[in-house]
Amino acid sequence: MSFEERLTAIHLDVLKEIGNIGAAHAATSLSKLLDRKVDMHVPAVRLVEFDEVMELAGGAENEVVSVFLRIEGEAPGSIFFILSPEQAELFISQMTGIPSSIYDGSDELAISALQELGNILSGSYLTALSDFTNLDIYPSVPSLSLDMVGAILSFGLIELSQVSDQAIVIETSLTDCSDDKSAPIEGHFFLFPDPQSYLPLFKSLGVSSYE
Amino acid sequence: MSEVLRLIKVGIADVKIGSAPDKIRTSGLGSCVGVILYDEVKRVAGMAHVMLPDSTMAKQGRINRFKYADTAMDDLLGMLIEAGASKFRLKSKLAGGAQMFHFKSESDLMRIGPRNVEAVKKKLLHYRIPIISEDVGGKSGRTIVFDPETSRLHIRKVNHGEVTI
Numbered sequence: 001m002s003f004e005e006r007l008t009a010i011h012l013d014v015l016k017e018i019g020n021i022g023a024a025h026a027a028t029s030l031s032k033l034l035d036r037k038v039d040m041h042v043p044a045v046r047l048v049e050f051d052e053v054m055e056l057a058g059g060a061e062n063e064v065v066s067v068f069l070r071i072e073g074e075a076p077g078s079i080f081f082i083l084s085p086e087q088a089e090l091f092i093s094q095m096t097g098i099p100s101s102i103y104d105g106s107d108e109l110a111i112s113a114l115q116e117l118g119n120i121l122s123g124s125y126l127t128a129l130s131d132f133t134n135l136d137i138y139p140s141v142p143s144l145s146l147d148m149v150g151a152i153l154s155f156g157l158i159e160l161s162q163v164s165d166q167a168i169v170i171e172t173s174l175t176d177c178s179d180d181k182s183a184p185i186e187g188h189f190f191l192f193p194d195p196q197s198y199l200p201l202f203k204s205l206g207v208s209s210y211e
Numbered sequence: 212m213s214e215v216l217r218l219i220k221v222g223i224a225d226v227k228i229g230s231a232p233d234k235i236r237t238s239g240l241g242s243c244v245g246v247i248l249y250d251e252v253k254r255v256a257g258m259a260h261v262m263l264p265d266s267t268m269a270k271q272g273r274i275n276r277f278k279y280a281d282t283a284m285d286d287l288l289g290m291l292i293e294a295g296a297s298k299f300r301l302k303s304k305l306a307g308g309a310q311m312f313h314f315k316s317e318s319d320l321m322r323i324g325p326r327n328v329e330a331v332k333k334k335l336l337h338y339r340i341p342i343i344s345e346d347v348g349g350k351s352g353r354t355i356v357f358d359p360e361t362s363r364l365h366i367r368k369v370n371h372g373e374v375t376i
Contacts, residue, residue: 051222060239061354063369068312143312147369150239151352155311158323161262163270
């Protein structure tokens with residue numbers, strides 16, 4: 001039986017809880033960083049075809065800024081924090097107080113601010129995940145890119161693509177909900193656990209029927 | 212008078228064929244490779260969007276043949292010949308195979324882009340299909356559109372402009 005056929009509603013609920021806890025911690029970190037109130041949306045867990053993964057992120061050609069971290073340790077996988085380029089520029093100007101452009105690639109302050117943002121958010125997401133599951137997991141150095149979402153996310157699907165044609169996407173979004181309605185900030189997390197991570201994840205959370 | 216021009220969309224791990232005046236397109240190629248085989252005389256062409264180099268690395272029972280360079284190109288060739296293309300006239304163009312991210316651990320999977328390109332070229336050599344032009348490697352995503360009418364491949368990259376090869 002392929003791995004997606006062994007998943008039950010309970011398994012999907014567990015994964016949803018993982019997204020929930022991870023993103024809640026990331027939201028807290030973001031709120032501290034920007035000194036603003038940040039809202040988190042109830043996470044969605046979907047089992048989808050690869051093409052649909054790209055559709056979830058606005059279509060394969062959609063240009064986005066992404067911070068990507070490989071998750072290493074007992075439950076390897078990939079995590080992406082994705083923003084539109086306009087949102088990324090807003091983030092930078094709020095963090096640094098300097099308006100900046102990310103398009104020319106020469107603005108080192110902007111790039112390092114974004115990298116730091118992705119690092120803090122993904123780091124708090126993963127710390128929460130590690131605490132919650134008692135699994136030893138740690139993030140790689142973050143890599144920042146501005147490119148088509150299809151080109152970026154497909155990299156996170158490579159491990160998975162050797163065993164399946166579908167991906168489990170744990171998607172959560174954060175929205176800044178300050179009074180300043182003119183500049184809401186929104187970012188999305190995409191978490192793709194590698195296939196061999198499901199067993200340790202479910203086991204650590206007491207759902208053992210996944211064999 | 213006005214013919215309806217179709218844009219044939221090739222998804223991830225997918226193979227499609229078409230003939231003029233239709234155009235064939237795939238978007239957001241990262242480490243994946245887009246391979247086009249075409250017959251200039253018949254103006255029929257096909258595109259494969261391959262994700263992994265070799266079907267022997269599959270760890271699943273029933274494989275999706277369009278996902279792997281070797282099997283996808285076997286199928287693409289078969290579909291084109293069935294559509295009336297001559298195997299001896301076929302030429303190829305390719306794009307993609309970027310290395311989107313760099314990490315310290317240079318595992319095989321991190322080098323997936325270059326490996327996909329190698330696998331596609333090996334298969335083309337096996338079939339003795341010449342590569343007319345290519346735009347591979349680098350670290351940018353690509354969206355590509357092939358026009359069987361002119362045999363031109365249009366490539367768009369974020370921040371790197373557009374080229375036709």
